[in-house]
Every structure is written in structure tokens, then in C-alpha cells.
Amino acid sequence: MTNETSDLNRRGALRMIGMGAAAAAAAGSVGAASATAQSGAATSRPLAGKVAIVTGARANMGRAFSAALARMGADVVVHYHRASTRDEAEQSASLVRAAGQRAALVQGDLGDVKVVKAMFDAAEREFGGVDIVVNNAGAIIKKPMAEFTDEEFERLDAVNNRGLFYCLREAARRVRPGGRIINNGTSLLAGAAPGYAIYAGTKAPVEEYTRMLAKELGDKRITVNAIAPGPVNTPFFHSQENERSVAYAAGLSTEGRLGEVEDIVPLVEFLAKPDSQWTNGQTLWVNGGYLTR
Secondary structure: OOHHHHHHHHHHHHHHHHHHHHHHHHHHHHHHHHHHHHHHHHHHOOOOOOEEEEOOOOOHHHHHHHHHHHHOOOEEEEEEOOHHHHHHHHHHHHHHHHOOOOEEEEEOOOOOHHHHHHHHHHHHHHHOOOOEEEEOOOOOOOOOHHHOOHHHHHHHHHHHHHHHHHHHHHHHHHOOOOOEEEEEOOHHHHOOOOOOHHHHHHHOHHHHHHHHHHHHHHHHOOEEEEEEEOOEOOHHHHOOOOHHHHHHHHHOOOOOOOEOHHHHHHHHHHHHOHHHOOOOOOEEEEOOOOOOO
């Protein structure tokens, strides 16, 4: 072999190496782009393939929670209490569908265990299972304890306590491993307000049920947490208040305002995510400094 031939062969080999390196770099770029896209999709829709139940979802926080979970990729069972509010519940379901997810509606009183079982049945029948339960439903009456009737007490207890127990018991039996249970409590667990004894008293079990159930379900990697909002600017809160009491409650926050639904949603989004695994058995206060503990 002549020196000239040897040089030609060497230059050809170098070109082939360069082409291989370029091809590898290009392939690496494509692979990196694909991985980035997949990572972005996972980040934007971390609940893809998951199924959520949201109780009391016809309006206010329940509607916002349903829409948020759908945007994160979950199919949602929208629960509502009264048949007369179906149109409002349909609006919540439409937000779920607008986010590209499936929605199913279930109506009924959660103080009736048959309704709770039917709600979980619907999730399994329509979507194949249950991964996330947001116990948002609640009832409120503001008046002195001495003035409460037996019927009024039963109404609050049926939703705030007994209905919550039924939902938690069913969730403990049916939520798939790695799931999330999120309970909506109240900041009144850390304070006292005249007229709210029965409301706060029937909501008080939220914190204890949360702590204990987290221990019981830990081996399934199911987390159980509670959020404790302060006064939120919704009809639910305003129905019990007047202009003076609203102003007083708003003044107790560090910003001198009521909370908004949008202030509460991010905490539920976080607790529903897979990367919230190490937050478990907690009551998380979300009230702008209204009350602390």
C-alpha cells in the first residue's frame, strides 16, 4: 500500500467517524427532545390515568377541585347532594370534559351509606377504579348551641361527620395502592368563633380520622391528609354572615381579605400528586395567617 493510498484510507475513516459522531449527536438530540417532551407531559398531567371522586362538587371549592384534577389528567366522579342542583353539577362536569377528561355524576345524601357505595361503584364501573378521593362536602349553620334543633344538628352531623366516615371507610377499602385521600376541614379547628360550635364540632373528626387512617393505609402507600381553609369568599361562607362579620373575618388575615377558591386549589393539587408521598397524616392550614397552630 502506498503512502497516498494510506492517507486516503485514513481520511475516509476519519470522515466515517465524524459522520458517526454527528449521527449519534443527532440521535441523542432527538432522544433528549423526546425525553423532555415526555417529562413535560408528565409534569403537566401528573394524574394521567388516575380516577378521582370529589364530593360536594357542584360549585365553589368542589367545582374548582374537580376542574384542577382534570387538568392534571384525572377522570372525575362529580358528586352533588340535591337533585335540584343537577344543572350546577353538570357545569362542573363540563369543566372536567373541557380539560379532556371523562366525568360522571352521582347525586345523593352522603349521610346515606347506600349513596356512598353507589358513588364508588360508579367510579369503578365508568372508569375502572378509584385513586383519589377529595372529601369536600359540608354543611354549615351559624347559631348558638342553645338554639340548635335536633334536626339541624342531625343535618350537619350527617354530612360533616357521618358522611365523611362512610366515604373514608369506603375509600380505605377501594382506593388503589399509591392513592390519595384529601379531607376538607376548617381553620376553626384551631380557634373558636361564636355561633360555630356545631359546625366546628361536627368537622372536628376530620383531623382525627386523617391522622389515624394515614397510619392504617401506610402499607399501601395511600396518603391521607386534611386541608383547613379559613373564611373563603364563597356563598357557603356568606350565607351565614353579614357585612360586619365578613369585614371582621377578613381583617384577621395578614392581607386583610378573605381567601379565594384559587388560594385553596394549589394545596389540593399538590396533595394529589405522586410527589407528595412524604406528606401524610397532616392537617395543613391554608388561611392567610387567619389562625395558626
